[in-house]
Amino acid sequence: MTTITSSRASTDYLRRERRAAWILVGPVVVLYFLFFALPLLLALVESVMATRLSGLGLDGGVRTFVGIDNYRAVLTDPAILDGFGRVLLIGVIQVPVMMILATFMALLFDSGMVWLRSIFQTVSFLPHAIPGVIAALIWGALYLPQISPIVRLLRDWGSAFDFLAEDVVLFSIMNMTTWSWTGYNMIIIYAALQSVPRELFEAARMDGASAFTVALRIKLPLIVPALAITVAFSIIGSLQQFADPAVLMSFTNSIDSRFTPNLAVYSLGTAEGSPGPAAALSVVIALLAFVLSIGVLTLRDRTEDKR
Structure with a gap:
C-alpha cells in the first residue's frame, strides 16, 4: 500500500513539474511560432508563388506555383548582386574595424586605467541607445554638403569632400554603423x-608578464565565445542593412532601391508590387545569415578545442 501511494505521489509530482514547465516555456514557444516560424513558413510559400493576370487584370489575377523562378529572378538581377557585394564589403571592412575598436575599449576599461570608467562606458553606449532612424537623420544632416558643418570646415581647409558621393557613400554608412554598434559590442566583451577570474591576471603579473601580454595571451583567449557571438551578430547585421541607406536615399541620388538586399526586399514588396521575388530574396538573406553564423560558431569551437 505504501509503495502504491509513493508511486502515485511521484506521478503527481512529475505531472505538476511538467505542467509548470509548459507554463514557463509556453509563451516563448507561442512567440517563437508567431514571430519567427510562421513568417518564415509564409515567406517560403510566397517565394514559390506568383500572381498571373488574365484579360485586363480586373479579376486580381490567379495565384500559381512557379517553383524557383522567383529565386532565379532575384539571383540574376545585377543590381541585387551589387547589393550583396556592398554588404560583403561591410562585413570585410566595417565588422573587423568595429570589433577591434570594441575589444580595445573593453580591454582598456577592464584594465582599470580609465578614470571615471562608468561615465565613459555610458557615453560609449549612448550612440546605440539613439533610435536608428533618428541617428541616420542626424548623420544625413552631417553628410549633406549644403548644411554640414564638417563639410563646411573641410571646404574652408581647401578640401571639397562629399560624404554622399557614389564612391564614398558606402563608407559613410560603415561609419554610421560603427558609431552605433561599437559601444554595444564593447559592453558584451567587457x-x-x-567574468574571468582575477587570480589569473595576478599570477601572470607575478611571473613578470606585462599588461599587453596579459591582454593578448590570457584575456583574449578566454573571451573567444563572447567575441564569436558579437562577430556573428555583426555579420547578420551587415546582411540586414536597411535603415541607414533607406534614410540617406532622401539626401542623395547615390543610393537606389537595390543598394542593399534588405532595401531591395522592401522595394520589391511595396513599391514594385512583387511579393514573390521579395519573399525569395528574404529567404536567401536568411539562409546566408544562418550559414555565416554557423561558420563563425564552428570556427569558435575549433579554436577552443585547440587550446
Missing part, C-alpha cells in the same frame, strides 16, 4: 572580461 562583461565577458569581468
Whole structure:
C-alpha cells in the first residue's frame, strides 16, 4: 500500500513539474511560432508563388506555383548582386574595424586605467541607445554638403569632400554603423572580461608578464565565445542593412532601391508590387545569415578545442 501511494505521489509530482514547465516555456514557444516560424513558413510559400493576370487584370489575377523562378529572378538581377557585394564589403571592412575598436575599449576599461570608467562606458553606449532612424537623420544632416558643418570646415581647409558621393557613400554608412554598434559590442566583451577570474591576471603579473601580454595571451583567449557571438551578430547585421541607406536615399541620388538586399526586399514588396521575388530574396538573406553564423560558431569551437 505504501509503495502504491509513493508511486502515485511521484506521478503527481512529475505531472505538476511538467505542467509548470509548459507554463514557463509556453509563451516563448507561442512567440517563437508567431514571430519567427510562421513568417518564415509564409515567406517560403510566397517565394514559390506568383500572381498571373488574365484579360485586363480586373479579376486580381490567379495565384500559381512557379517553383524557383522567383529565386532565379532575384539571383540574376545585377543590381541585387551589387547589393550583396556592398554588404560583403561591410562585413570585410566595417565588422573587423568595429570589433577591434570594441575589444580595445573593453580591454582598456577592464584594465582599470580609465578614470571615471562608468561615465565613459555610458557615453560609449549612448550612440546605440539613439533610435536608428533618428541617428541616420542626424548623420544625413552631417553628410549633406549644403548644411554640414564638417563639410563646411573641410571646404574652408581647401578640401571639397562629399560624404554622399557614389564612391564614398558606402563608407559613410560603415561609419554610421560603427558609431552605433561599437559601444554595444564593447559592453558584451567587457562583461565577458569581468567574468574571468582575477587570480589569473595576478599570477601572470607575478611571473613578470606585462599588461599587453596579459591582454593578448590570457584575456583574449578566454573571451573567444563572447567575441564569436558579437562577430556573428555583426555579420547578420551587415546582411540586414536597411535603415541607414533607406534614410540617406532622401539626401542623395547615390543610393537606389537595390543598394542593399534588405532595401531591395522592401522595394520589391511595396513599391514594385512583387511579393514573390521579395519573399525569395528574404529567404536567401536568411539562409546566408544562418550559414555565416554557423561558420563563425564552428570556427569558435575549433579554436577552443585547440587550446
